Amino acid sequence: MTEKILTTEDIAEIEKLYQHFPIKSAACIEGLKIIQKNHRWVSDQAVKELAELLSMSPAAIDSVATYYNLIFRRPVGRNVILVCDSVSCWIMGCEKILERLKSKLGIAYGETTIEDRFTLLSVSCLGTCDHAPAIMINEDLHRDLTVDKLDEILDSYK
Amino acid sequence: MNNMDKPLTQHIKNDGTWLTLREYEKVGGYQALKKALQSEPKDIIKMVKDAGLKGRGGAGFSTGTKWGLIHEDPDTSITRYFVANADEMEPGSFKDRFLLEGNPHQLIEGLIIGAYAIQASFSYIFLRWAYHHAGKAITQSIQEAYAAGYLGKNIAGSNFSLELSLHISVGRYMCGEETALLNALEGKRANPRAKPPYPSDSGLFGKPTIVNNVETLCNVPNIIMNGADWFVKLSKTGEGGTKLYGASGRVKKPGLWELPLGTSLRELLEVHAGGMSDGYRFKGVLPGGGSTDFLVEEHLDVAMDYASVMKIGSRLGTGTIIVLDDKTCPVGMVHNLEKFFAHESCGWCTPCREGLPWTAKILNSLEQGNGKKDDINILTFQTHYMAPGNTFCALAPGAMEPLQSALKYFKEDFENHIDQHKCPWK
Numbered sequence: 001m002t003e004k005i006l007t008t009e010d011i012a013e014i015e016k017l018y019q020h021f022p023i024k025s026a027a028c029i030e031g032l033k034i035i036q037k038n039h040r041w042v043s044d045q046a047v048k049e050l051a052e053l054l055s056m057s058p059a060a061i062d063s064v065a066t067y068y069n070l071i072f073r074r075p076v077g078r079n080v081i082l083v084c085d086s087v088s089c090w091i092m093g094c095e096k097i098l099e100r101l102k103s104k105l106g107i108a109y110g111e112t113t114i115e116d117r118f119t120l121l122s123v124s125c126l127g128t129c130d131h132a133p134a135i136m137i138n139e140d141l142h143r144d145l146t147v148d149k150l151d152e153i154l155d156s157y158k
Numbered sequence: 159m160n161n162m163d164k165p166l167t168q169h170i171k172n173d174g175t176w177l178t179l180r181e182y183e184k185v186g187g188y189q190a191l192k193k194a195l196q197s198e199p200k201d202i203i204k205m206v207k208d209a210g211l212k213g214r215g216g217a218g219f220s221t222g223t224k225w226g227l228i229h230e231d232p233d234t235s236i237t238r239y240f241v242a243n244a245d246e247m248e249p250g251s252f253k254d255r256f257l258l259e260g261n262p263h264q265l266i267e268g269l270i271i272g273a274y275a276i277q278a279s280f281s282y283i284f285l286r287w288a289y290h291h292a293g294k295a296i297t298q299s300i301q302e303a304y305a306a307g308y309l310g311k312n313i314a315g316s317n318f319s320l321e322l323s324l325h326i327s328v329g330r331y332m333c334g335e336e337t338a339l340l341n342a343l344e345g346k347r348a349n350p351r352a353k354p355p356y357p358s359d360s361g362l363f364g365k366p367t368i369v370n371n372v373e374t375l376c377n378v379p380n381i382i383m384n385g386a387d388w389f390v391k392l393s394k395t396g397e398g399g400t401k402l403y404g405a406s407g408r409v410k411k412p413g414l415w416e417l418p419l420g421t422s423l424r425e426l427l428e429v430h431a432g433g434m435s436d437g438y439r440f441k442g443v444l445p446g447g448g449s450t451d452f453l454v455e456e457h458l459d460v461a462m463d464y465a466s467v468m469k470i471g472s473r474l475g476t477g478t479i480i481v482l483d484d485k486t487c488p489v490g491m492v493h494n495l496e497k498f499f500a501h502e503s504c505g506w507c508t509p510c511r512e513g514l515p516w517t518a519k520i521l522n523s524l525e526q527g528n529g530k531k532d533d534i535n536i537l538t539f540q541t542h543y544m545a546p547g548n549t550f551c552a553l554a555p556g557a558m559e560p561l562q563s564a565l566k567y568f569k570e571d572f573e574n575h576i577d578q579h580k581c582p583w584k
Contacts, residue, residue, distance in 0.1 A: 088480055125248070
């Protein structure tokens with residue numbers, strides 16, 4: 001028998017949420033967010049368990065999980081770097097920032113450094129275009145970036 | 159101190175903190191709600207309609223007319239929903255962030271008034287995931303509003319009751335489209351829905367629902383306090399109100415400014431944005447986010463309001479301009495945009511799902527020096543293939559706007575890519 005992923009606390013948190021909605025399945029996105037918050041990513045097993053909890057099929061859960069950009073269906077590191085590559089950041093030179101990140105960390109988009117320190121991903125417009133280029137690490141926004149500033153910023157994430 | 163030329167932003171501090179409930183009340187906050195609760199809902203709808211307030215999310219539909227679509231249904235057992243769309247994801251747009259982070263109570267007050275006008279009993283703020291600071295501001299403000307009796311049962315001693323909940327999205331451009339947003343709120347994939355029925359008839363969980371943009375709702379308390387005539391006179395061209403305009407790209411002072419609706423594009427660019435950065439020349443501009451048509455030098459004197467920008471073949475959109483300079487490749491810029499739209503397409507309808515990646519691929523091959531003579535024809539074909547009416551929602555037609563106008567104004571640059579077998583900017 002496969003070991004369960006969702007803890008009693010996860011389940012309590014999700015159950016508390018779906019009472020707020022007229023139908024159970026409406027808590028699907030919130031459920032995925034709770035799993036990701038507590039486990040960093042959403043595994044196949046977690047999808048199955050959430051499906052059971054919300055009386056949905058795993059396929060229905062997965063169609064939602066894979067739709068949204070920020071639900072991670074593969075393991076990610078302790079720190080997730082989101083590089084804005086939308087139009088204003090592109091004009092202001094986000095490609096140089098990305099090149100520097102790739103060479104410094106030795107990874108490409110979608111990859112994680114050894115020992116799980118950083119995962120590198122692209123993200124759609126972060127909505128801070130007057131301070132382009134910008135990246136987001138976890139919940140922190142770093143704006144008006146230059147290649148020179150990157151080392152210091154990365155050093156502050158362990 | 160009140161600065162009535164800038165009603166939306168007059169109280170916003172510049173220290174990274176938002177107005178607490180106490181601070182907001184001190185500058186007259188929630189007075190409009192109390193006033194509104196003394197009026198009939200239909201009179202509020204009329205006032206907002208007379209003010210000429212148009213949807214600030216980009217579509218520019220009359221807010222009062224939208225509210226008026228809700229049937230005056232005597233059946234109070236049917237829940238009605240009111241939703242604030244704070245899913246700001248249009249590339250190059252950053253205006254709602256400023257209002258959310260600086261004065262969340264202004265939005266909440268506008269939302270409660272809107273909910274009262276349509277007699278909703280449940281409401282949501284749908285916030286994009288990346289706005290963490292705004293999320294904190296809204297969470298705290300909702301708690302304060304409940305504690306003060308502006309939310310919950312019998313608001314401010316009236317018979318009106320309203321619940322408000324914050325939904326933080328997990329990232330998808332499609333969620334900005336109102337019917338897709340409703341699907342996301344129901345926990346589903348954010349595919350758009352067929353219209354009709356419109357959300358005012360069958361919206362969230364099949365119930366009558368109104369969805370309004372953040373900036374739109376932030377205008378509502380001021381309209382209630384100062385009247386429709388006052389609001390109309392704020393603008394330069396009679397469309398009503400001020401607008402949060404912004405600029406990004408190679409300009410001296412990128413930023414955001416609240417100005418009379420109808421301020422000229424030239425004033426935005428040359429005065430407020432400080433003109434082009436040293437060493438860069440103006441080549442073109444997307445006037446209202448990534449899904450609007452390019453404008454060029456000859457258009458700079460246009461009044462930035464809904465009708466005037468439409469007249470010259472583009473859209474006011476979000477009012478945040480993205481400037482293209484002479485050292486940036488227009489084909490590369492359009493490629494960047496089409497890649498974004500291809501990625502964000504929900505895949506529901508064929509023209510968008512297949513056409514956008516095809517378009518992005520061709521633009522990429524032009525950039526890589528592999529362009530063929532026929533590519534310009536194929537790109538032109540795509541702009542017709544994904545024109546309004548051929549797709550399920552407005553995403554793909556929006557995506558075609560920068561492409562069709564780039565083909566019009568920068569055709570030579572497309573041809574140069576093909577003739578020279580390389581991007582001339584690289």
